[in-house]
Amino acid sequence: MSVLIRNGTVVNADRSFNADIYCEDGRIVAVEPGLAAPLGAEQIDASGCLVMPGGIDPHTHMQLPFMGTVASEDFYSGTAAALAGGTTMIIDFVIPSPGERLLTAYHKWRDWAEKSCADYSFHVAVTWWDDSVYEDMGTLVRDWGVNSFKHFMAYKGAIMADDGVLTQSFPRALELGALPTVHAENGELVDYLQKLLLKKGIVGPEGHPQSRPPKVEGEAAQRVIQIAGILGVPIYLVHNSAIESIDAITEARRRGQRVFGECLAQHLLIDESVYFDKDWGRAAAHVMSPPFRPRAHQEALWEALSGGILQTTATDHCCFCGDQKAMGQDNFARIPNGTAGVEDRMAVLWHHGVNMGRLTANEFVALTSSNAAKIFNIYPRKGVIQVGSDADLVIWDPQLTRVISVENQHQQVDFNVFEGMRVSGGPAYTISRGKVVYAQGTLQAQRGAGEYVFRPAFPAFMRAQQEQNRRQPYQAVERGHTGIREWH
Ligand SMILES: NC(=O)NCCC(=O)O
Numbered sequence: 473m474s475v476l477i478r479n480g481t482v483v484n485a486d487r488s489f490n491a492d493i494y495c496e497d498g499r500i501v502a503v504e505p506g507l508a509a510p511l512g513a514e515q516i517d518a519s520g521c522l523v524m525p526g527g528i529d530p531h532t533h534m535q536l537p538f539m540g541t542v543a544s545e546d547f548y549s550g551t552a553a554a555l556a557g558g559t560t561m562i563i564d565f566v567i568p569s570p571g572e573r574l575l576t577a578y579h580k581w582r583d584w585a586e587k588s589c590a591d592y593s594f595h596v597a598v599t600w601w602d603d604s605v606y607e608d609m610g611t612l613v614r615d616w617g618v619n620s621f622k623h624f625m626a627y628k629g630a631i632m633a634d635d636g637v638l639t640q641s642f643p644r645a646l647e648l649g650a651l652p653t654v655h656a657e658n659g660e661l662v663d664y665l666q667k668l669l670l671k672k673g674i675v676g677p678e679g680h681p682q683s684r685p686p687k688v689e690g691e692a693a694q695r696v697i698q699i700a701g702i703l704g705v706p707i708y709l710v711h712n713s714a715i716e717s718i719d720a721i722t723e724a725r726r727r728g729q730r731v732f733g734e735c736l737a738q739h740l741l742i743d744e745s746v747y748f749d750k751d752w753g754r755a756a757a758h759v760m761s762p763p764f765r766p767r768a769h770q771e772a773l774w775e776a777l778s779g780g781i782l783q784t785t786a787t788d789h790c791c792f793c794g795d796q797k798a799m800g801q802d803n804f805a806r807i808p809n810g811t812a813g814v815e816d817r818m819a820v821l822w823h824h825g826v827n828m829g830r831l832t833a834n835e836f837v838a839l840t841s842s843n844a845a846k847i848f849n850i851y852p853r854k855g856v857i858q859v860g861s862d863a864d865l866v867i868w869d870p871q872l873t874r875v876i877s878v879e880n881q882h883q884q885v886d887f888n889v890f891e892g893m894r895v896s897g898g899p900a901y902t903i904s905r906g907k908v909v910y911a912q913g914t915l916q917a918q919r920g921a922g923e924y925v926f927r928p929a930f931p932a933f934m935r936a937q938q939e940q941n942r943r944q945p946y947q948a949v950e951r952g953h954t955g956i957r958e959w960h
Pocket residue numbers: 533655759760761762788790809810811
């Protein structure tokens with residue numbers, strides 16, 4: 473299986489240049505101008521298009537069992553939708569129930585993901601603690617290529633990790649060379665505010681943002697950054713949505729602390745007014761955590777992306793249909809949390825980022841692909857167009873326009889939070905490990921063709937952190953005897 477992409481402009485995170493790209497057996501074999509087509513190679517004319525590394529969405533939840541139901545998008549439909557949008561790899565989450573062995577949960581998720589048609593990998597959540605968790609973290613890193621562990625500071629009474637769990641898990645991750653990732657919202661405060669609002673008779677979706685105000689996120693972000701700083705562990709904060717958490721990350725990075733931050737395409741473009749919609753179904757369809765924020769937060773997120781404070785973009789793709797959202801008809805706290813986006817992230821980021829002058833095309837590649845590959849230690853296998861890398865590519869037509877709608881999406885959910893948004897720029901072709909899987913509007917994805925991506929431990933920043941910790945000037949006092957004084 474070989475494919476030659478001709479006449480396109482290659483866009484990597486560091487530079488753009490004109491070259492043809494030849495791919496064979498799933499890898500990029502040549503990147504040069506004027507390549508001749510080998511016999512039997514499929515040829516694609518990319519004139520007028522940009523050829524970029526396929527998107528990596530580092531935060532999705534396919535078929536997640538959550539809040540009494542299961543997300544409607546499975547690994548097949550979800551990765552197919554991703555490919556239709558130019559994303560060629562997802563990093564999903566294994567989320568063990570408290571008390572469940574991490575390895576048991578991991579193998580369950582691996583089984584579910586066998587049907588993926590794009591490459592995939594897993595973060596594993598630490599939702600509880602005992603010696604088996606310590607052991608399983610080691611096995612997952614060494615034998616199964618897991619190099620990141622997730623911690624939910626929210627969802628009290630379900631999967632929340634308290635400070636005790638964080639304090640056990642972070643140093644364990646560090647010694648294994650794996651990166652702790654965190655959902656930063658203060659779960660105790662959310663729980664308190666939910667009960668308060670319900671007592672006041674606020675039971676509709678408008679209760680959702682009021683029970684999770686920006687300070688609830690900011691407090692958790694600040695606290696977990698301090699905890700990680702004291703423990704000397706790099707961390708990655710998922711789905712930052714608020715000025716408060718951006719400020720916490722900015723301050724930490726100014727001090728030299730290794731803190732990485734992600735934001736979601738949805739938080740960049742949707743504001744909190746959606747929860748005050750008179751139509752219950754539309755308001756409930758937007759319930760996700762953290763919630764959408766007042767408008768000022770969106771501009772701050774864009775600035776944090778272009779300013780390097782946040783390094784990655786994701787979607788937290790977690791789909792629930794109207795009948796599932798209706799589980800919270802009488803109580804907003806029971807509305808399953810989650811929205812879709814894996815198909816739309818790249819186009820929305822391009823349109824509102826590059827077309828609006830907020831991002832360069834190279835920054836777009838960094839924020840949709842290369843930075844995630846670097847942080848999660850799969851670069852340069854993924855995240856760049858160069859000889860030897862996986863042939864995961866998107867041929868991007870800046871002239872292509874689409875009105876995003878539930879009517880024309882591949883995502884298996886009955887709502888689209890970007891409904892009616894006209895975007896310019898989109899994938900003409902998507903190529904997954906050398907195979908054309910999406911061509912000019914037609915999805916040719918193959919069930920089960922996606923491969924599990926083993927992510928090695930110890931990205932360079934982990935080794936640097938360990939070295940820095942080794943030099944930590946903890947002090948001992950030399951006393952020469954037991955120090956117990958005899959009194960006469
Ligand atoms: N984000 C959300 O609302 N649902 C998925 C679980 C999570 O990431 O918090």
